[in-house]
Amino acid sequence: MEIPENILTECHEYGVAAYPEETCGFIIGNREVPDSLETVLPMRNIMNDLHEKDPAQYPRTARDGYVIDPLEQLKLERSLKKEGKEIKVIYHSHPDVGAYFSAKDKEDALWNGKARYPGVSFLVCGTTDGKPDGAIIADFNQDSGDFDITPVTVNSSAASGGLVGGTFGITGILPTIDFIHEWKNGNRELQYGYFRFVNHQHIKDLHAELCSRSGARYALTYCSGSAALFELLIYLRESLPNINLYFSSNSALSADGIQSLEISCKSLDLKNLIDPELLSAKNGDVLLLAMEAPELFVKENSEWLAKLKRQRVTVIFYSSNLQASDQWPVGLTFWISAISSPETATKHSGIEGGVILSNADRQIAELTETRKRNGSVLSARNAAVLLKMLKEEDTDLHDIAKLSGINKTWELSNPEQKITEKLCEWEHATAGFLFPSGMSAVHSVMNLLRKKSKNQVIVIGLMYSDSYNLLMSPGRSSRWEAEFVGLDELEKLDQIISENTAMIVTETITNPLVEVPDLNRIGDIASAHEVPFVVDNTIASPVNCQPIDYGADYVIHSTTKYLSGSNDHAGGVVLAKNSRNASAIENFRRCWGLRLSPLESTVLWECMQDFAERMARFNSNCTAVADFLSEHAAVDMVYHPSQSSHSSYFTAKKLLSGNGGVVSFTLKDESENALKIFHDKEFSSIIKAPSIGSNQTLICPYPMLTHYFDTDEDLREIKLPRHLIRVSVGCETEIEGILTDLDCALKRTIQ
Numbered sequence: 001m002e003i004p005e006n007i008l009t010e011c012h013e014y015g016v017a018a019y020p021e022e023t024c025g026f027i028i029g030n031r032e033v034p035d036s037l038e039t040v041l042p043m044r045n046i047m048n049d050l051h052e053k054d055p056a057q058y059p060r061t062a063r064d065g066y067v068i069d070p071l072e073q074l075k076l077e078r079s080l081k082k083e084g085k086e087i088k089v090i091y092h093s094h095p096d097v098g099a100y101f102s103a104k105d106k107e108d109a110l111w112n113g114k115a116r117y118p119g120v121s122f123l124v125c126g127t128t129d130g131k132p133d134g135a136i137i138a139d140f141n142q143d144s145g146d147f148d149i150t151p152v153t154v155n156s157s158a159a160s161g162g163l164v165g166g167t168f169g170i171t172g173i174l175p176t177i178d179f180i181h182e183w184k185n186g187n188r189e190l191q192y193g194y195f196r197f198v199n200h201q202h203i204k205d206l207h208a209e210l211c212s213r214s215g216a217r218y219a220l221t222y223c224s225g226s227a228a229l230f231e232l233l234i235y236l237r238e239s240l241p242n243i244n245l246y247f248s249s250n251s252a253l254s255a256d257g258i259q260s261l262e263i264s265c266k267s268l269d270l271k272n273l274i275d276p277e278l279l280s281a282k283n284g285d286v287l288l289l290a291m292e293a294p295e296l297f298v299k300e301n302s303e304w305l306a307k308l309k310r311q312r313v314t315v316i317f318y319s320s321n322l323q324a325s326d327q328w329p330v331g332l333t334f335w336i337s338a339i340s341s342p343e344t345a346t347k348h349s350g351i352e353g354g355v356i357l358s359n360a361d362r363q364i365a366e367l368t369e370t371r372k373r374n375g376s377v378l379s380a381r382n383a384a385v386l387l388k389m390l391k392e393e394d395t396d397l398h399d400i401a402k403l404s405g406i407n408k409t410w411e412l413s414n415p416e417q418k419i420t421e422k423l424c425e426w427e428h429a430t431a432g433f434l435f436p437s438g439m440s441a442v443h444s445v446m447n448l449l450r451k452k453s454k455n456q457v458i459v460i461g462l463m464y465s466d467s468y469n470l471l472m473s474p475g476r477s478s479r480w481e482a483e484f485v486g487l488d489e490l491e492k493l494d495q496i497i498s499e500n501t502a503m504i505v506t507e508t509i510t511n512p513l514v515e516v517p518d519l520n521r522i523g524d525i526a527s528a529h530e531v532p533f534v535v536d537n538t539i540a541s542p543v544n545c546q547p548i549d550y551g552a553d554y555v556i557h558s559t560t561k562y563l564s565g566s567n568d569h570a571g572g573v574v575l576a577k578n579s580r581n582a583s584a585i586e587n588f589r590r591c592w593g594l595r596l597s598p599l600e601s602t603v604l605w606e607c608m609q610d611f612a613e614r615m616a617r618f619n620s621n622c623t624a625v626a627d628f629l630s631e632h633a634a635v636d637m638v639y640h641p642s643q644s645s646h647s648s649y650f651t652a653k654k655l656l657s658g659n660g661g662v663v664s665f666t667l668k669d670e671s672e673n674a675l676k677i678f679h680d681k682e683f684s685s686i687i688k689a690p691s692i693g694s695n696q697t698l699i700c701p702y703p704m705l706t707h708y709f710d711t712d713e714d715l716r717e718i719k720l721p722r723h724l725i726r727v728s729v730g731c732e733t734e735i736e737g738i739l740t741d742l743d744c745a746l747k748r749t750i751q
């Protein structure tokens with residue numbers, strides 16, 4: 001465990017103050033965040049009192065022992081529970097004997113040979129001659145039945161990030177504004193972050209294993225082998241001036257889907273290989289070789305591959321299984337493989353992944369960027385299971401359920417159908433399809449509807465940053481074009497729509513300005529022109545709005561957000577109004593291999609059970625926060641449609657039955673310094689992390705994360721204040737703690 005420097009210093013200071021006696025107390029952190037260490041709470045050491053009353057039973061004094069006042073501890077534990085906090089560490093000091101875990105410390109920490117406080121660590125701070133003198137941490141090890149002792153490593157960045165959402169958490173803490181600057185300027189790598197942007201530790205571990213098996217320098221995982229292939233082909237199509245694909249198909253890979261990419265494609269015979277002299281990188285020649293035994297092929301055709309290397313021709317292998325190889329084959333640019341174990345195909349169908357392996361630094365860096373936006377990611381939960389399966393042949397269902405933190409065996413009740421049926425009922429849709437992330441759902445609908453012959457996308461309002469980025473970086477060869485229309489410019493729509501219009505797209509409640517477009521009016525115009533109408537309904541949620549009733553053809557959700565709420569699930573869904581739209585999206589998803597893992601759908605289904613109830617609280621809590629902010633002397637603008645000052649107040653009343661859980665605001669003092677004063681100190685009940693729809697309230701300086709490098713003029717154009725603060729209000733049963741946190745932080749900015 002890493003102890004933030006400020007926390008360790010504080011513990012040492014209490015040790016110095018109590019010297020020559022022992023001090024004791026707790027380090028408190030957020031219950032939802034495993035590594036969070038927020039506050040030091042010193043407790044009364046009652047050792048001297050006990051000794052005085054009964055020296056026979058208590059021979060030690062506070063000079064060489066400690067006992068935490070049990071009444072004080074009980075009271076504290078009750079109040080922590082209410083605040084979503086818990087004791088993470090018990091600390092005490094050792095005057096003049098050095099920092100070590102004594103036999104007495106161990107005896108007190110055990111109960112019948114087991115940890116007395118499971119999950120709690122012990123910190124011992126040395127205090128020699130009244131000065132700090134090292135520290136150790138003792139953690140109970142279930143396997144050995146003893147404590148592991150580690151010298152304390154100090155996290156010198158004082159404010160360290162942490163994972164939110166437990167073992168498979170999907171977002172990370174951004175503790176200070178300077179921390180964000182350091183990250184954005186490339187001076188800090190995030191250890192924990194939003195799942196599409198920062199690889200979870202389970203993904204990193206799987207990447208390392210796949211590299212060591214293939215001899216590749218880089219591995220980039222995807223939700224399936226075909227998703228990996230499609231990502232690579234789209235990347236090549238967008239980055240090369242032109243692409244000529246030579247393609248050898250086999251049972252694992254057919255030409256169907258590839259044709260939908262609008263790439264020129266010739267077939268290739270592996271038994272009668274094309275002369276390398278006829279190929280060149282300049283012509284955009286790319287060879288895609290599907291094969292089951294790449295090792296053998298490499299051995300038999302090493303000269304041919306070496307010649308292709310000299311011609312700088314891109315060579316891709318595609319195999320349905322990764323065979324171990326010590327050395328990366330000469331002449332190979334990318335190796336794409338499905339990730340599975342022999343058991344996956346038979347016993348555990350549905351748990352799958354895909355990987356692009358390569359030694360090409362620049363291309364992998366660029367593919368990493370496109371994967372963030374396209375969202376065809378492998379879930380951390382799947383990565384953990386796949387890694388175990390790769391390493392241990394006899395992984396069974398029980399192991400998988402235990403490892404992935406789900407208490408039911410998913411195979412018995414794969415809930416995909418139940419989820420989509422429920423969502424169709426809520427959204428008045430005909431059919432629904434799950435995707436590995438919200439962005440994968442957005443990207444799929446865009447790709448399905450945009451064609452070379454229909455290349456215009458009309459965007460109403462400011463969409464979520466990655467949807468916006470997807471539209472703004474359409475690539476070199478596609479010639480897609482986005483037309484942005486403000487919510488108050490709908491009268492322009494009739495003129496803008498042309499035979500090139502592929503779709504009109506918007507969000508029911510936009511992120512982060514919380515605006516509500518007039519879906520009814522847009523739906524009428526779209527239908528009059530027979531243009532598909534796509535609505536991202538993530539922030540409103542199916543409880544508050546059914547866009548299909550207003551004419552939407554496709555409705556999208558990131559299930560990572562309200563529908564799950566637990567911060568430990570990633571997924572997305574596309575709901576189709578009619579069966580024609582449904583079969584189009586179903587075919588697309590099948591070809592591109594964009595499936596949601598059954599492990600993720602199991603988690604989602606469990607979380608959806610109390611969704612309507614949670615959403616009612618999201619609505620009411622957020623309105624309470626918006627009202628509170630509107631009244632506060634330190635606040636300038638509040639962006640929430642419950643407020644009569646908000647531009648969408650009337651449209652929201654017309655279209656929504658509730659206003660959702662996102663509220664944004666600006667401070668009266670617009671400076672970055674005021675933002676720091678507001679943001680940087682610890683909150684008690686609010687987590688400083690990006691994402692929305694979390695059951696626990698999250699806060700972030702949104703434009704600093706998503707529009708960091710935009711100029712003031714860029715931001716003015718999209719009406720986005722640089723220092724806007726976005727609160728994703730949670731569904732806590734008590735909102736007082738949230739309001740108190742906000743009040744304290746706001747007051748600091750006007751003191």
Ligand code: PLP
Binds near residue numbers: 437438558561692
């Ligand atoms: N749509 C909206 C409105 C969002 O806010 C987000 C993410 O924040 C997405 C889509 C993308 O979802 P995901 O992060 O699950 O890919």
